[in-house]
Amino acid sequence: MSDFRLDTACVQGGYTPGNGEPRQIPIVQSTTFKYNTGEDMGRLFDLEDSGYFYTRLQNPTNDAVAAKIAALEGGTAAMLTSSGQAANFFALFNLAGCGDHIVASSSIYGGTFNLFSVTMARMGIETTFVSPDCTEAELNAAFRENTKCVFGETIANPALTVLDIELFARAAHAHGVPLIVDNTFATPVNCRPFEWGADIVTHSTTKYMDGHGAAVGGAIVDSGRFDWMAHPDKFPGLCSPDESYHGITYAEKFGREGAFITKCTAQLMRDFGSIQSPQHAFYLNLGLESLHVRMPRHCANAQAVAEFLQKHPKVSRVRYCGLPGDPYYDRARKYLPNGSCGVVSFELKGGREAASLFMNSLKLAAIETHVADARTCCLNPATTTHRQMTDAQLEAAGVPAGLVRMSCGLEAAEDLIADIAQALDQVK
Numbered sequence: 172m173s174d175f176r177l178d179t180a181c182v183q184g185g186y187t188p189g190n191g192e193p194r195q196i197p198i199v200q201s202t203t204f205k206y207n208t209g210e211d212m213g214r215l216f217d218l219e220d221s222g223y224f225y226t227r228l229q230n231p232t233n234d235a236v237a238a239k240i241a242a243l244e245g246g247t248a249a250m251l252t253s254s255g256q257a258a259n260f261f262a263l264f265n266l267a268g269c270g271d272h273i274v275a276s277s278s279i280y281g282g283t284f285n286l287f288s289v290t291m292a293r294m295g296i297e298t299t300f301v302s303p304d305c306t307e308a309e310l311n312a313a314f315r316e317n318t319k320c321v322f323g324e325t326i327a328n329p330a331l332t333v334l335d336i337e338l339f340a341r342a343a344h345a346h347g348v349p350l351i352v353d354n355t356f357a358t359p360v361n362c363r364p365f366e367w368g369a370d371i372v373t374h375s376t377t378k379y380m381d382g383h384g385a386a387v388g389g390a391i392v393d394s395g396r397f398d399w400m401a402h403p404d405k406f407p408g409l410c411s412p413d414e415s416y417h418g419i420t421y422a423e424k425f426g427r428e429g430a431f432i433t434k435c436t437a438q439l440m441r442d443f444g445s446i447q448s449p450q451h452a453f454y455l456n457l458g459l460e461s462l463h464v465r466m467p468r469h470c471a472n473a474q475a476v477a478e479f480l481q482k483h484p485k486v487s488r489v490r491y492c493g494l495p496g497d498p499y500y501d502r503a504r505k506y507l508p509n510g511s512c513g514v515v516s517f518e519l520k521g522g523r524e525a526a527s528l529f530m531n532s533l534k535l536a537a538i539e540t541h542v543a544d545a546r547t548c549c550l551n552p553a554t555t556t557h558r559q560m561t562d563a564q565l566e567a568a569g570v571p572a573g574l575v576r577m578s579c580g581l582e583a584a585e586d587l588i589a590d591i592a593q594a595l596d597q598v599k
C-alpha cells in the first residue's frame with residue numbers, strides 16, 4: 172500500500188483479500204485459534220513464529236485495521252488498543268518505568284494530563300510539563316539523566332494549541348530519546364508527524380478516525396526509525412533479554428521496524444489487557460474508509476463557523492488555528508497546510524450565564540462531552556467538566572466561564588451558522 176496515495180490507503184489499506192475471500196475485512200469473532208500440534212503452538216509462545224493464539228494479544232481483524240493506520244501514518248508497525256487512554260499509557264509505559272522521567276507538553280488532553288500527573292506518578296514515573304510555546308533552551312532544560320521520552324499533541328484537545336513538532340523532535344533526539352505525538356485531532360489526513368521527526372504516534376480512534384461516535388478505541392504506530400540499540404542503557408526493556416519471553420532481545424530480533432510494537436503487544440497487552448474488540452475494529456475501519464473525505468468537510472465547516480463568530484458582536488474571542496491572527500496560525504500553516512480539525516472554541520461576552528443561554532437555545536448542535544464526530548456538538552467547561560472551579564480559577568486555567576468548545580460536524584455550514592445565530596439572538 173505504500174505506493175498509493177493516502178486516500179487510497181484509507182479505502183483499501185491493510186487488507187487485500189485473496190481469490191474468493193470476503194471483500195470487506197471479516198470480523199474474526201473468536202477468542203482463540205486452533206493448532207494441530209502443541210509444538211506449533213509452542214513456537215508462537217516463543218515468538219519464533221508469528222500467528223494467532225488468543226485475541227487478547229492479536230486478532231486478524233485488529234491487525235488488518237492496525238496495518239491500515241500504519242500505512243496512513245507512514246509507519247512500519249501498529250497496534251490497536253481499547254481506548255485512546257490505553258494507547259497513550261502503553262506507548263509511555265513501553266519505555267518508562269519506576270524511577271524514570273518523561274517530558275510532556277502542558278497543553279494536552281485532560282485525561283492524559285491526569286494519567287501522567289496522578290496515575291503514572293503513583294507508579295514512580297515523574298513528568299516535567301513544558302509550555303508548547305517554550306524556547307528550545309527551556310525545553311532542553313527539562314531533560315534529566317533518566318528521561319525516556321517526550322510527549323505532545325499535534326493539536327491539543329481542548330486548548331487548540333499546535334505543537335512545534337520539529338523543535339520537540341530535535342530536543343528529544345539531542346537527548347537520545349524518542350518523540351511521541353498524539354495525532355488524534357489532526358489525523359494523518361492533515362498531518363503526518365513522522366514527516367516532521369516524531370518517532371511514535373498515538374490516536375484516540377474514538378474521535379475522527381471512527382468519526383461517527385460509535386466505538387471507543389485507540390492506536391499506537393511506530394515510525395520504525397528510532398535506533399534503540401544506539402542507547403541500550405536508556406532502553407533496557409528493548410535492548411536486553413526479556414526473561415518472560417525466554418531471553419528474547421526485542422531490538423535485536425525485530426529490528427527498528429518491529430521492536431517497539433512487538434514488545435508493547437507481547438508484554439503490555441499480555442499483562443494489562445486493553446485489546447480493542449474485533450467488532451469495534453470493524454466499525455473503526457468503516458470510519459477510516461471515508462476519513463479523507465470527511466476531514467476536509469469538518470475543517471471547512473469549522474472555518475466558516477469561526478469566521479462567522481469572529482464578526483459577531485456578542486463574541487469576545489475565537490480560537491481556531493485556521494483564522495489569521497490566531498496565535499497558532501503560522502504554525503498551523505507549516506504543519507497543517509490542508510486544514511486542522513473541526514473544533515473551534517470561543518468566548519461569549521456575557522460569561523457563564525450567556526454561555527448557558529446560548530447552548531440551551533441551540534437546536535442542531537447538541538450538548539455533549541464528545542468531540543470529532545459527524546454531528547455538531549458543544550460544551551461549556553465552566554458548567555460541566557470544570558464546574559468545581561470558581562470564575563477566577565477558570566480564568567487562570569485558560570478556560571474562562573464564557574468559553575464554549577464547539578465540534579463542527581458534517582452538516583451544511585449554512586444550517587450550523589443559522590442555528591448559532593438564532594441561539595446568540597437569545598443571549599441578552
Ligand SMILES: *Cc1c(COP(=O)(O)O)cnc(C)c1O
Nearest residue numbers: 254255256280328355375377388
Ligand atoms: C479523547 C482523547 C484521548 C483519550 O481517548 P479515549 O478514546 O477517550 O480513551 C486522548 N488524546 C486525545 C487528544 C483525545 O482527544
